[in-house]
Amino acid sequence: MSNAAPQDVIKEPSMLKQKEMIDTNFKSLSTANEEGRKVCSTFVPGNLNELLMCFDLVRNFPEINALQNGMRKKTGRLIMEAERNGQSEDVCTYVKSDLGMMLQGNIGPTGDKLPDPDVLLLSYTGCFTFMKWFELVREHYDCETIMLHVPYQADGKITQNMRDYVVKQLKEDVIPTLERVSGVKFDMDRLRQYMRESAKAEDDLVWILQSAKNKPSPIDAFFGGVYYIGPIFTAFRGTEAATEYYRTLRGEIEQRLANGQGPVTPEGDFGKERFRLVVEGTPNYTNFREFWKMFYDEGAVVVASTYTKVGGVYDFGFRHDPDHPIESLADYCLGCYTNLSLPARIRMLCNYMEDYQADGLVINSVKSCNSFSAGQLLMLREIEKRTGKPAAFIETDLVDPRYFSAANVKNRLESYFQMLQQKGAIQAA
C-alpha cells in the first residue's frame, strides 16, 4: 500500500506541532507542584478548559494519561496493579489504569511525574463512572472536589431547566470554589477572550472533519481523527496554540484535497479508497496501530465517527460563544456526545452515513465504557434498518490489553469487508 518502510512513521508539520504541545503540557504538569502553580484534574467530556485557564490552573486529564499509557503499552501492568489493590476485574479500565499509575508513584506516560492535584473538577457529563473515579482519586489527596452535575439529554433536547441548573452551578459553586482554590479573581473578559479562540479552532476542526465528505476522503476521521481532536478536547481549547494547530492542519488537508490524496497513515499514504465507513465507539489504545492497519490494508477509510465528538459536538452548529460565555459552557457540557440519548445518537449516525456517503458502519464496543456500549447492539440494528447498509460489531477495550484479540477482530473485519465487497460487486453489476 505504501512505498515507505513500515518503521518510518511519516510526520507532517501539524503532527510535530501537536507532539510539542502535548510534551509541553506534560512538562508543565511535572513542575507545577514545585513552581507553585495550582493543578486541576478534570475529564474530557464537559471539560471547562477556558474557565480553568481563567484561574491559571494547569489542567491534568486522567483519561488522556490512561490513553497515552495505553498507546505506550503501559496500561496492562497498571490495571493489574489496581486489581491487586482491590479493584474488580469487571470495572472500567481507564479508572484502573489511572489508579494503578497513582499507586506506582504517579509517573505519567511520558515519564514525567504527574503533580498532586489542588482541585478535582468532576465534570459529570455523559458518564456515571466519572463520579466513582474522582471519589477514588479523592481518597488519595486532600483536595477540594467540585461536582458539576450535567443532566442527561434523555429526550434529545436541552431544556431550560437543565441549562439553568448547570449555569447556576457554574456561577454559584464552580467559579467561587475555583477562585478560592486558585486565589485568582474571576475575570469574565478573560473568559470571553479564550472563547473567541475556541470558536476559531472549532470552525477549523469542523471543516477538517467534514473534508471527509470528499471522495476520496483526505482524512481518516476515526484513527486520524483521534489525533485531530487531541488539542481541542484537552488542555488547549481556547489557546492560540490550538488555533494555530488547526489552521496548519487545515492547510495540510486542503493540500491533500487539491492533490486528490487520501489520508496519511503510519505507513505513509493510503492506497485506493475501497470502503467508506462510519465508526461508532471508542478506539482501542493498546493496539491502536495494529487495529488501524486492519482497516487501511483493506482500503477502508473512516469518513465519520462519534468518538471525535466526545469532547464536544461542533458539526451541528454549536460554538463556544463569547457573548454568552457561561450559558455556552453549559450548552457545551450538555451537548457532548455521550450525554446524548440513544435515539439521538442513532439519528446522528444515520446522518453521517448519508452525508458522508458511507458504505457501512463499524461499531467498536469496548468493555470499559458502558456509556458508549450499553445499547450499541440496538443502535446497530436500527441503523441497518434505516439506512439499508450493513454494520459490523467488534469488541475490544480502551486500554486493557487482555481484551484485544487481534485474530478475533481481524476475522470479523475481514468477513465484513468481504461481505461489503460482494454486495458492492452485485450492486455494480
Place this chain on the structure above:
Amino acid sequence: MTVQEIVDRCQALFDDLDFNAVKDWKAAEPGRKAIGYLPIYVPREIIHAAGMLPVGIFGGGDQLEVIHGDAYYQSYICRIPRSTIELGLTGRLDSLDGMLFPSICDVIRNLSGMWQLLFKDKYVRYFDVPQTYRDDIAGTFYIHELQSLRDDLGELVGRPISDDDLRQSIAVYNDNRKAIAALYQYRAERPWQAPTSELYLLLRAGMVLPVEEHSQLLRDYVAAAAEEERPRRDNCRVVVNGVFCEQPPLGLIKSLELAGCYVVDDDFLLITRWLLDDVPTAGDPLENLSKAFLHHSAATSAKFEPDKADKGKFLIEQVRSSGAEGVIFAAPSFCDPALLDRPMLQEALNKVDIPFTAFKYAENTGQLQAIREQAGTFADSIKLWSA
C-alpha cells in the same frame, strides 16, 4: 393470616413474571393505569397521586429464559437490562402504561433510550435526580423535574394532579415507610423470627401491590411472626451491601442464612427506605419531596458523596444501629457503581475494625456452593474473632 400464608402470597407474587397482580388491579376499575420503574429511586408519591399503580421492575430473576434480551447486550454488561428487555419483548410488561428509568448508571440510562425505541407507544421517562445538594441550585432543578413528571402523568390520566392529591400520597408513603421501618427493626431484634428471605419477599410484594395494601400486609406479617416461636440459630449478624439494583436470586439470600449469617440490615429495594424521615405533608409537596431527597435520603453507590470524610458513614451507621458484626458486600457482576464503591467502603470499615467479605453474583447465578462456603467461613471467623 399466618406467617406461612403471607409468605406464600408474596412468593406467588414474586414468581409471577406475568404481573397478573397488576393486570387484576387494572381490570378492577376501567381506565386504571400502571407505571413501571427501575431501581433505585423514583418518587412513587407522584404516580400514586395520579391514581396510578407504581410497579417496581427488578429484572427477570433466575427463572426467566433470556433470548432476545441477550441479543442486545455484550457479555461484559450486567444481567438486569437483558432480562428487563426480555420481559418487555415477550409482552409481560404490556400491562404497564409507562416506564421510569432513574439515573443510576450508564446501563440503565441507555436502557431508557432503548425503551423509547423498542416500545414506541409507551410513556418512557428518564428520571434524573441531582448529584448536588443545595436547595437553591439542585432543589430548583429537581422540583422542575418533579413538576414535569407530575405534568406528564397528569396528562396520561387526563386530569391534573393537585397539591392535595400529592399531600395525601405523601402521607400514604410515610405510612408505608413506617411499616417497613418496623419490619426492619423487628428483624434486627429477632432475625430468627423474620428471616431475610421472607422480609425480601415482603418488600418485593410492595413492588406490585397498592401501597395501602402493602402497608397492611407488612403489619400483618410482624403481628403473625410475633405469634410463632421459631428456632434461633447461632448465626452471626451482618449487613448486606451492594444489592440495590440487579437482585440476587432468592436462593442466594436463603443461602446466607443457612451458612450462618443473619442479615440485620441491607440495601435491597432501596426505594422503600430511600427517604429516611417522614416527608412533611404541610406546605409545597414538591418542595418537601425535594428537600427529603436532598437532605434526608440514603447513601448508595449511585449517589455522590460530597464530603470525603462522610464516605462509608452511612454503612457504618447501619452496622452500628442494627448491631451487626460484619458486612457482606454482594455486588452484581459488571456493576460499575457497586464495584467501584466497594474499595472505599471497605477502607472505611477497616478504619473502624468492622470485618467484611465480598463476592459477586448475577440475578441468575446457578452456583451457590461457593457463596455458601464463603459466607459460612465469614460467620465462623466472626465467631472466633469475637470469642
Place this chain on the structure above:
Amino acid sequence: MQCFVGIDLGSTTTKAVVMNEDLQVIGRGITNSRSNYDVAAEVAKQEALLNARFYLFRHSLDGVRALDGRLDSFLDQLVRDFRLEQFLEQLADLEQTCTANAAPDRFGADTAALHEALAEIFRRLNREAPAQFAAGANRKSDFFRDIAGSRYLAVGEEVAGECKLPFDYVLNVYDRSIIDVENRISDESLSDKLMRALDRTFIAFDDLSAASDAVRAPVKAALDMTLEETYVIGTGYGRARLPFSKEHIRSEILCHGLGAHVMYPDTATVLDIGGQDTKAIQVDPAGIVENFQMNDRCAAGCGRYLGYIADEMNLGLHELGPLALKSTRNVRINSTCTVFAGAELRDRLSLGEAREDILAGLHRAIILRAMSILSRSGGIRDQFTFTGGVANNGAAVKALKQLIKENYGDLTINIDPDSIYTGALGAATFARRAIEADAAQAGGH
C-alpha cells in the same frame, strides 16, 4: 480433469472439498488441525483428492460385470485396505522416529533395552493393525494420532511391564515423536499405495482373481487421470496462516453462507456452531451474506464448552448427546461459561440431580446462547440450516428445534449429516466461481 478445491481450516479439524466443473462434489477429506496448519491443509486436500479418486473408480468400475451387485462392498474393502496401507506406512515412520529419539544421551544404559521394547511394541502394533481396519471394526477415530496413540499407550504399558522398563521412557519417546510423524507428508506415490491396497482387496475377494485384469485396468485408468487443482480457496479460523495469496482466501462467514446455500438453495438463515465460535448468518436467495453475528470474545456456548463438560464427566464428546436425550426432567442451567462449567456441574450433581437431566439443561443453555446470537443477527427466517460439529449432536438439535418452534413457529430446518463440510463446500464453490469470473472478464475484453 479440472478440480476446484475448498479448504476449511478449523480450530479442531481441517476439511477439504473437491468439486468438478459442473459444481458436483467429487471428494471430501478431513483431518485434525494439529499444530501445523500447512500440513493439516495439505493432508485434508490429499484426503479429498483421494476420495475423488474413489469417486472416479466407482465410475470406471460401474460397467465391470464381475463386480455386479457388489461394487459397493468391493470399494469399501478397497478403502479399508488403503487406510491400512496408510496406517502401516505412518506406523513405520513412527517406529523409526521413536527409535531415533531413544538415544543414549537421554536414556543412558537403558537405551538398548528401550530399543528392544520399542521393537516389540511395534511388532505387536503391526500385527494387530489389519484387524483394526477389518470390516465392521470399531475405530474411535480415523486420525493416525488417535488410533496409533491409544494403542501405543496400551501396548507400551504391557511391554514396559514385561521388560521391567519405566513406562515413562516409552511415553517420553512417543511424545517426542508423534508431532513430527503427524506433520510429515508421505512422499510415496498414491498410485503405489493404492496398487498394494488393491492386492489386499483381491485377497478378500479371492473369487475375483480370474477377472483381475478386468478390474485392474479401469482402476489403473482412473489412477492415471490427472486431477488438476485448477483453483484452491482457503477459509476458516486459521486461514490467515495458509500459504495462499489474498485472492485465494475467503472468510468463513462467506463460505458458510454459500455452502449452506449450495446444500439447501432455499436457505435464508444459517447457524454454525463450531469448536471456537458460533455464527449466525443471514443469506440472500443467491447465497450472498447479508448480515452475520458471532459470539463475543468469550467462548461460552460453543462446541468447546461441550468438550469441557465431557472431560469433566469423563465421557466421550459423542456420548453427551445420546445421554442427554434420556433426560426426563427439565433442569435450568444459566451459565454457559466454560470457566464455571465444572463448578456448576459438580454443584448440581451434589444436589442429587441426574446426570442426563443436567446434560439436557446444558445443551439447552448452549442453544439459548445460539438463539441470542441468531436474534442479534436479525432472527430466524425460513429456511433455516444448522451446520457445524454440534449439528451432529441429537440433544442440541432437539433443544434447537424446540426453541425455534417456541420463538419463530414452524420452519423448515435443514441439517445435513455432512454439514461439517459446509465451509469447505462454500470455498470450493467460490473457487469454481473465481474461474468463471476470470473467464467472463477475459471474454469481456
